[in-house]
Amino acid sequence: MQDQTMNNIELFHQTRWLDANLREYYVNNVYWAIVNRAIVIRLHHPANPEKRLVIDSGRAIWVTETKLEEEGADQLLRQFRKFLSRGKISRIEQFGTERIIGIEFVGSIARQLIAEFFGRGNIVLVDERNVILTALEYYQTRHRIIAPGKGYTTPPERGIDPLKVEAHHLRPILKYEDDFRKWIGKNLALPKKYVDMLPKLIGVKEGTLGRELDEEKLLKILNKIKEFFMEENVKPTIYLEDSEVVDFSIFSYNFEGLKCEGAKSLNEAVDKIYTKLILKEKEIGKIYPIVREKERIERSIGDLSRKKDEMLEDSEFLSELANKIREDIQLVYQDYEDFKKRLSPAKIMSEDDSEKLVYKDYSFIFDRNNPLKTCSEIYSRAKALVEDSRKIEESIRGLQNEIETLEKKIRAREKIFEKEHKKVYEKEWFEKYRWFYTTEGLLAVGGRDASSNEAIIKKYLEEEDIVFHADIVGAPFFILKRGKMAGENSLKETATAAVAFSNFWKMGASAGEAYWVYKDQISKQAPSGQYMGKGAFMITGRRNYIRNLPIELAVGIIRVKEHYSVVCGPVDAIKKYCENYLVIVPGNEDKNSVAKKLVRYFFEKVGENVKEIPFEEFIQALPPGGCKIKRYSGL
Template identity: 35%
Template sequence: MKEEMSSVDIRYVVRELQSLVGSRVDKIYHDGDEIRIKLRTKEGRQDLILQAGKRFHVTTYVKEAPKMPSSFTMLLRKHLSGGFIDAIEQHDFDRIVKIRVGDYTLIGELFRRGNIILVDGENRIVAALRYEEFKDRAIKPKAEYKFPPARENPLDVEWERFKELILEEEVEVVRALARKLNMGGLYAEEILLRAEVDKKKKASELSEEELKLIFETMKALFTEDPKPNIVYKDGNMHDVVPVELKVYENFEKRYFSTFSEALDEYFGKVTLEKAKIEQTKKLEAKKRQLLMTLKKQEELLKGFEEQAKANQEIGDLIYANFTMVERLLDEFRKATERLGWEEFKKRIDEGKKAGNKAALMVKSIDPKEKAVTIELEGKKVRLYLNKSIGENAELYYEKAKKAKHKLEGALKAYEDTKRKLDEIEKLIEEEMKKELAVKRIERRKKKWFEKFRWFVSSEGFLVLAGKDASTNENLIKKHMDENDLYCHADVYGAPHVVIKDGQKAGEKTIFEACQFAVSMSKAWSQGLYSADAYWAYPNQVTKQAPSGEYLGKGAFMVYGKRNWLRGLPLKLAVGVIEHEGENYVVCAPVEAIKAHTDKYIIIRPGSLKKSELVKRIRRILEKWGYKVKEEDIMATLPPGNGDIVEVIG
């Protein structure tokens, strides 16, 4: 089973991750040998994972962040947070990735144990996951960062150099390729399979034609269009590769649209399994201890039961043979008193030889304890000659009683251990059901209108507003049609608002759209309670500026008649509505929200910090059964502080 990415894997994923160039670094998390970079991209949130010695890709499997960030985390956040990714590169064809953010470069070494190093603009080491020294380089603060000794790049190698490298090896061609061209055994084998050259053939024995075929096949493989897939063996994940490989021709496969998705599914599942194991490891160890204890207790219980039963039976046996046992006791006692123990023993031995019935019953003699052990109905019975028959029987009954008492205690301990074992098994079951320390962020594909602020009016019309200069520009240029209506607040920096198919809309929708325009403007953060807005037709809105003036990104001119609505209240409602088959948290004019849900929260400009307002809204929505992320609520609210004035529902 694959445990780390190859140079080929890194080449494909780095090429794919060029889409992240320009993304803003939001926050960085560090746990063990991996870091996770939370990015703000054009498509929304993305998480980039870099694990020393293992992997590098976008992930949806997110570990719970450590409560106390490490010093390495703090250094990375200090220098990288808020910056923009300028470049993502692979160093040569090596298992090394570079992420450049402004004047800093984060270097991920994915070979052997691996490392993660931050260097400044002068290539000096600012911080590293671990500091260490090697024969040819040192990873320590302020030292110049040096890459490991370079190996041959199969993408750049020329024909003559390739031939020289392969022919100087006195080993099988598959080993020569893997070793000299830095590609690993899998791809060396794949190249030879495609070229139909025996992988076990000595490199030095290859013909010019075979060498040329291998060279061309290698170049073709490493420039092949991606077809990412996870390879399964016996129903289990076996490998994850960026292209279709002939070596896995007869294996079951699952295909993905991007290699990063395939890597995430593969390594993410492995991470989840490890997290489950980690979470239950201590409980499983405790369970094993309890099972061992239970086994010992079961053996003890069996022993005490047998002791109690055996001693009870011997006691009963003495009384069942009362006359004979009493006669034997009397005879043995008199004989030992008259003859002494040595002579008594001698007479018993003689009696056995003569076939004396009483002598044959004797199994052992203990002069020290003044006891004789006889066999009675197949059981050995120890009789003390200085005690009466009743006292001898009582000794066995007492032993049986003590064994029963111990049995009761052992039984309680056994039941207690079983109870603890049941509790541990329930805890293990609960742990498996619990949300793991690693959770998967399920990302659905956003619909086109989610790029903007939006709501559905009380009359059912879709209303859109820009979020910033880029989305304002995009909204007017690409999404405003001739049948729409345009709205704008009489406030500097207010968003452009478009009512889709708005020329069919009634006064209620136009009022709501204009109210939305003033509420989503800077008038909200200024604490105003009302402002003016107008509506116009799409053909009145143009990028053509008055003579001598320039309109920046997101700015447009409106010519002709403006239809004004004065004194519009800055008041909105937040609720969860259903639209196009999905639920969305939406912030819009009260009447618009009210038309689509009977539970909503009315807000106005106020003194409560936006972050605290978001928390309070989230708690209310959770009480209503909606699990909504704070960042989703934050994205819908107007700019600035506010207050909750009423909760309906």
């Protein structure tokens, strides 16, 4: 039912949702979802969960929890990455009520990404002067040119902007001699899907002529058009046919034969439709060659089966024909014409000085003086047909085995596909930062950089928590949740993490010291004449020092709700929750190399579940600077 393209009303409301939910997010990376048509922009935020923004040019734009990105990058994708790198979303808006959405960025070369959802669609990047940097597709029309170095312009508007329409624009409908919806479709920039709803919404029958309407109905049409764009009227709804989601709308409407359900947001409704479409297209593309080969073999099996059945039928008839000749052999000499009739549908035909017994493509010399010789030949041919049918049966079995192999390949590809593109579970808030559970079961959370230091203190520090910091420049803040009730082990473990993730590690130190304070001792208020930069805080009052802390950590894999996560922290804490772990100390090996060793080790010990964890998460889990693996668990 869905025409596969979001219309301008749906884009109007979706743009509002995107703007409210994606502002201040940074571009992490850009991937193809479908090469040269749909992209996935991975977004991150210092305090909020990561997002995946999908832009399917010519169709839709939405945020999904499903992994749609493809590996690998061509020249065009590398351009997108280059121009969007480090960009922060500052605003998302629709161009009037056109099917065009602009995403504005700060901090990147591209200052705006323009997504077009009409015709074949397009994704265009422009700079601060609105000059095109790159695009999915370059072309020239009578009205505009899409090419690098050219200024971006929109196509001519189609019809009256529905947000600007007034009663006097609609009055020509009252003289219209056809279905009033046709006039609206031709003159207003409104999608057919919602225009077709108007008769029921204003209380007239389908096919009502324009001249059959009055001023009251005209005003009702105007009000309904305005209501299409009112946020308070939006009640996102999905429509199901045999339990499958087939369409959505901005409000509930009774479509015949479809069951409707409310959605939490318009984005959720869009996600259910378009993510399914992309997955279906991607899956078909990957398994199509195997499916085509399977269909070819099935056709061959069908042809061979028909041939085998025909052979067995012919063999049976020829055996019966030989029996008839044997049984009626006296008629050859007594009544030859009657004898020939009894052999039907086989026929005896004269050819030169001899006679032939013919049935279909089978032909036997018939000697009146020795009919039994013909019987023997017919029996031999019948027997040969049975033998040939057995050979065909063997061939069929071989082909059936091939089909079973192909079906296994299809199932394997489907499993791989499902695994590659399964729903990505939203992570817990603390997984954006450095974290671990102490041996006493308390959660410790630390910053990765100045922005995340700022975020955890401002957003997550509560009255019952305490704050840790290493006594060195270049150290993260760690929060120990419910730290006021912590025992000595939790205090020491969190202090160890604060030291190990600081510049003590980069220095290659073997030990360091850290202190902890209460919430009311930490403030952003700087002394007069001084300034507190991002991630820096003023500490007042007594500092509770813990000294001679070892600079070593352990890395393990832990299950967090429905997914697996890499965790790095003090050795005793990691040992308690992870059966398999590695101990690391400062060293000269780069993080990328160490991360590869971690992946190989955990894949061997933990298995397939490790593949669920992105490689970059192993890198991010490691402390700043070089590392060295000191020992493996159990050694």
